[in-house]
Amino acid sequence: MKKILFVAVIAWMLGGCTKYLDVKTYGKAVPQTSEEFSALLHTHLNDVDYGLSSPLIDNSSDLLSIEVITDNFSVALTTAGGATLPKYVGSMINNKQGRYQKLYSVIRDANIIINNMPSISSPEDRNVMGTAYAIRAIAYYHLLREYCEPYDSDSQLGVPIVRDFDMEERPVRSTYGQSIAFIANDFEKALSFKVSDEIYRYTEDVVKAYQARFYFWIKDWDNAARVSNEIVKKHPLLDGKAYMDMMLSKNEKVGTVLLKSYLFPGNADAEFNSNQLVIQARPLTKEFVDLFVEKERDIRYVLSFDERRLNQKVLVSKVRSDEFQLILAESYAHLGKNDLALAEINLFRSKRILQYVNLTANDLPAVNELGNILTDAEGKALTPLLQLILNERRKELYAEGDRFFELKRNGRPIFWAAENGLKYTTEKYMYTFPLPRVDIEVVRGLIQNEGYKL
Template identity: 50%
Template sequence: MKRIHILILFAFLTVFSACKRFLDIKPNGKTIPKTGEEFAALLHSRLNDLDYGSGSGLIGNVSTVSALEYYSDNLDANLTQYPGGSSIPVYIGAHLNSKQTRYSELYAIIRDCNIIIDNLKSKGTPADNDVMGTAYAIRGFSYYSLLREFCEPFRGDQQVGLALVTEFNMEEKPLRSTYGQTVALIEDDLNKSISYNVKDKLFRFTADVARAYLARLHFWTRNWDKTIVHAAALLQAHPMLDTAAYHKMIQSKNAQQGNTLLRSYIFSDVSSDLAYKSEMGTLKSRPASKEFFDLFTEKENDIRFQLSFGPKRVNEKNFFANVRTDEMCLMLAEAYAHKGDESNALNYLNQIRSKRIAKYQPYTMVNLPEVKAGTISQDANGKPLSPLIQAILNERRKELYGEGDRWFELKRNGCPSFWVAANGRKYTTLPYMYTFPISGVDVQIINGLEQNPGY
């Protein structure tokens, strides 16, 4: 495979530079690659981890997705079965310190992208364009991930954003920018990636994947008009699947199928297969919460209910990190709802229900279920939930269960406090815990670098 040859080259470059610090030997031209293929090695080492589900640095794997579910309210920590569930975190507090490693991993990926963007900018062959487009997409993705995980939910452009590094400079120690400046950089990176129109799926982060993350960025920052533009284009290009094809896509262990634009663990090896099997087995030690289980009011008529649960609310769904365009339909429904366009909001809400529920009853503004008390009590704008918004959030919760979404939905919609009981103790997820601590090492060595509240 082409990627294997590139990885061999990357290994050679790594060994060659191991005896000295990268910054020390950069001026001699002995480590910075010269050709598009050599630059591609920096990307393919990361993409290889993505393909085998062996790394969490990019979109994650079954372990990172499962952890996000453990933190949220989809699974019932109070009913964890032991000893099988002994390795499952009770709540987010058990993992907060480890998130600093995630912070460093994402900035290491940004460093690799900066090396490519700084040094390949004058090239112009199709292969070079694929490398540049992918580098911009991955840098934009990495900053987007840092924004969601290490910055508070969006309230305005002047709130605290990220430390922005856009060139390879080992001595640069920037302070945190504003939220608006961070969003502008991510948007610019993803738009530049789209302009390179990467189509070679070997690079994974194609133009459509970059557009999907652009839609997600605008959705996160409540830019409903731009969300609609990008989400609608993707949904039209990659429409939702009917029941049989949907079932095959969701329950596929490895293959990227249907309207999935990107997913991890598309190749098998002994290590990744064992990790997958172990994680899926462990998941059975924590059943779904009754609140979540009861959202499936159509029960067996809903294909998602059939895929999700076995006896005693035990998980049956294949967990995997991915991007698929069904999410775009839900984003469109919510974006139109926030704009006050009930007709279009209901249209997209009913579209996804029609694909998932046999003999479904279309929602109207008259027959929407009443708002029920749950973990989320306010919407992304801080307003009390309306029947329409709650119906959309409920469909999103059902559709994207097991795909790492619910934790960020809790964060996006008010950072609600909730508690679980385990080992005779009460464990409370507090609002500040939705925003993870940035690297303590960086805070110590960079004078004036602001740590997140609560840490």
């Protein structure tokens, strides 16, 4: 197996949880009041609102980099304007060490609140504490999804768990089972505070959305279906003009959107506009475009790309209830409830395709044996029903940062791209990012992910 040699150019910049608690006492102190604790949160929330670089939700640059390395895009057809675009995931590996650090910085601030807030009696106190638990759970969920392999057993390597604001704590990796238990408890804690004030962004509905994603990732199909069903009942699917308005909006949170970046225009707008142009330097693959078999009858067809196969979708990260209709359908399929799964995916397709006629089990297209995904999340051979659901997910969540993790979740297929006579191969191990080199060097017993070396 080929190895990637990754380096820490400036070690102190790339330190992960080894540096995230490095707080000195030179004029600094732990907050005391709910207003002071709230300020820790709003530093992160402001980054989300204005589309600044945030570990909690991707901005346009993050979306651009994670999207163009997938099999949705044709590296070989990249024009001169896309010279800076990454060619495959290996181009981004070193950058992911910095993201690891940023996620633990979110955890640091959440821990300061959770460990030190003296009271949770007032509504404001409860909003602050509930949001702290929410962003800690979400940060650990991202760490689990990005820096650990897909879930197979509780004994797998998980992430280092830091529960307290302790400058001396240097934990090794927990097991996957321990990581799951910790994250699940944080989500329940966050929900117990019933945050409803929109200024905190991570309201009860948003927390449930991330909780459903978490259950889905760890293949807890029963709970994924349960929570997703609650979300779609409260925020039913849109169609027609209402759907188009939602998808074309950059700054407004409309329709079934529960959380989004770029809620307000600001200094990041120039970066956003640049990325909307740069992504058009790399056309979409014919294989992806051909998934839209209904063509213009599918409302997503013109929203996603033009006749030259160039992106038309707005690069804004969103958490919207449409995703949970897809999670509901897939969860039912994994539970063997095929009739329910087919009913849910037919409902979904009826909201996207004009003059839609429901498919029956006998109408489902055969599995495409040339596709990259040939096994499902359970490692079983892909069925026509699951292929239909995954294809709808691929079309619906295109350019929203989902496809790379879909490939990781469903078999981690090896695929390659060619440019200027060179071949760039996404190997199986590359779907799991490396822990920062400095952490491996400093923390005795901390295990690096397979495929990476110092």
